[in-house]
Amino acid sequence: MEFIQSIKQKFGIIGYDYALHRAIEKSIQVAPTDISVLVLGESGVGKEFIPKIIHQFSSRKHNSYIAVNCGAIPEGTIDSELFGHEKGSFTGATSMRKGYFEVANGGTIFLDEVGELPLTTQVRLLRVLESGEFIKVGSSKIQKVNIRIVAATNLNMIESIQKGKFREDLYYRLNTVQINVPTLRSRKNDIKLLFKKFSNDFADKYHMPPVKLTEESLKYLENYSWPGNIRQLKNVTEQISVVEAEREISIEKLKEYIPDNIPSISSLSRNDFNNTFIHDFSKERDFLYKILFDMKKSLNDLKNMVFQLIKDYPNNKFLEKNQHLINKIYGPIIHHQSAERKDNFFQIEHSSDSEKRYYNKNSNCNNKEIHKDFIKKEEIPSFSLRKKEIEFIQKALKKNNGKRSKAAKELGISERTLYRKIKQYGL
Numbered sequence: 392m393e394f395i396q397s398i399k400q401k402f403g404i405i406g407y408d409y410a411l412h413r414a415i416e417k418s419i420q421v422a423p424t425d426i427s428v429l430v431l432g433e434s435g436v437g438k439e440f441i442p443k444i445i446h447q448f449s450s451r452k453h454n455s456y457i458a459v460n461c462g463a464i465p466e467g468t469i470d471s472e473l474f475g476h477e478k479g480s481f482t483g484a485t486s487m488r489k490g491y492f493e494v495a496n497g498g499t500i501f502l503d504e505v506g507e508l509p510l511t512t513q514v515r516l517l518r519v520l521e522s523g524e525f526i527k528v529g530s531s532k533i534q535k536v537n538i539r540i541v542a543a544t545n546l547n548m549i550e551s552i553q554k555g556k557f558r559e560d561l562y563y564r565l566n567t568v569q570i571n572v573p574t575l576r577s578r579k580n581d582i583k584l585l586f587k588k589f590s591n592d593f594a595d596k597y598h599m600p601p602v603k604l605t606e607e608s609l610k611y612l613e614n615y616s617w618p619g620n621i622r623q624l625k626n627v628t629e630q631i632s633v634v635e636a637e638r639e640i641s642i643e644k645l646k647e648y649i650p651d652n653i654p655s656i657s658s659l660s661r662n663d664f665n666n667t668f669i670h671d672f673s674k675e676r677d678f679l680y681k682i683l684f685d686m687k688k689s690l691n692d693l694k695n696m697v698f699q700l701i702k703d704y705p706n707n708k709f710l711e712k713n714q715h716l717i718n719k720i721y722g723p724i725i726h727h728q729s730a731e732r733k734d735n736f737f738q739i740e741h742s743s744d745s746e747k748r749y750y751n752k753n754s755n756c757n758n759k760e761i762h763k764d765f766i767k768k769e770e771i772p773s774f775s776l777r778k779k780e781i782e783f784i785q786k787a788l789k790k791n792n793g794k795r796s797k798a799a800k801e802l803g804i805s806e807r808t809l810y811r812k813i814k815q816y817g818l
């Protein structure tokens with residue numbers, strides 16, 4: 392116990408939770424071996440401490456420790472980053488470069504977010520794990536390397552395997568020993584300590600007295616679901632420490648920083664969640680809405696562009712070949728050769744019965760009118776998009792207490808764009 396305590400002190404780990412202690416203990420046990428370790432846990436639980444402990448308590452501690460965030464390296468360069476490349480192996484490879492595996496030879500490499508590795512890189516990694524061999528990009532020379540691999544992920548790897556995103560053989564190779572880092576919601580008793588530690592740290596950093604919790608606000612924190620775990624608690628404590636003049640934080644104040652619409656674990660059945668993977672549903676939904684919103688907008692732009700092309704070049708081969716597809720997309724727009732007018736125009740048939748309108752060669756509409764009609768038709772969804780946009784902006788502003796910079800960040804737009812939209816919609 393004293394030993395664990397000293398490790399926690401050395402690495403700045405706070406908490407007395409049993410599962411946390413178990414994770415530290417396991418790290419120490421596997422450290423002297425070369426067994427590969429897979430660290431699992433939700434985002435923000437503190438997975439990064441584990442490979443550091445393993446490295447420090449291994450015979451490799453005097454050699455390099457390299458942490459690589461696999462999710463942050465672009466797919467096109469990851470092989471070269473990890474395994475190096477030969478001069479001239481691709482455009483821009485002006486000289487030979489050693490990869491992290493070569494640089495960390497004799498030491499430990501921590502592959503964070505390993506679930507994000509592209510499949511081609513997974514093959515290379517499997518080879519290192521199985522035979523200690525790798526080949527630089529653009530080379531044919533096999534190189535040997537002596538490296539300890541610790542990997543981490545916050546993804547559900549079984550799901551990734553089922554979806555064909557992660558190789559099963561690599562998963563079992565990485566997962567010789569599994570270390571699970573517990574969620575914050577399962578460590579209710581540690582919340583008080585963690586808050587105290589963070590508030591003291593931020594008090595030092597910002598030269599202010601530390602913020603304190605009332606009994607009631609502590610209870611609130613303890614019953615919160617913490618989808619972002621300790622990272623989220625740390626961020627919230629920092630925000631409160633900087634912003635609040637009153638240093639005793641009431642539950643009302645706290646609620647301004649932590650929305651209470653996210654269900655706490657106690658209010659939901661454990662079966663509602665898939666193992667330890669619990670999501671912040673409301674954030675996820677908003678995020679998905681935003682993606683859909685962006686996609687819809689791009690799709691409409693694309694549809695308009697194609698429509699314009701069809702209109703301008705009505706006799707092209709593509710149009711002939713893809714008539715059925717075009718009809719399907721435009722609901723349908725039928726390119727039609729008018730016998731009487733000897734020119735080309737479109738028929739637009741609204742598929743919904745209630746607004747069935749049919750422009751045929753006998754109608755006196757011209758392309759312009761049809762186009763107008765098409766645009767009108769497109770206005771129906773774009774009107775609701777506008778409503779959605781207003782709704783999102785309002786939500787984001789409300790959530791961030793009217794702070795435009797934060798709201799803009801959350802909406803994924805610039806502050807200037809947000810300002811323009813606020814003006815435009817008169818919000």
Ligand SMILES: Nc1ncnc2c1ncn2[C@@H]1O[C@H](COP(=O)(O)OP(=O)(O)OP(=O)(O)O)[C@@H](O)[C@H]1O
Nearest residue numbers: 403404405433434435436437438439440545621622
């Ligand atoms: N027990 C703890 N005591 C003190 N600080 C902690 C503890 N656990 C985590 N932290 C802090 O929380 C933050 C998040 O931890 P870390 O980066 O290790 O999370 P993670 O599990 O790697 O998350 P992700 O999957 O998103 O990368 C860090 O600032 C870390 O110092």
Ligand SMILES: [Mg+2]
Nearest residue numbers: 438439503504
């Ligand atoms: Mg991490």
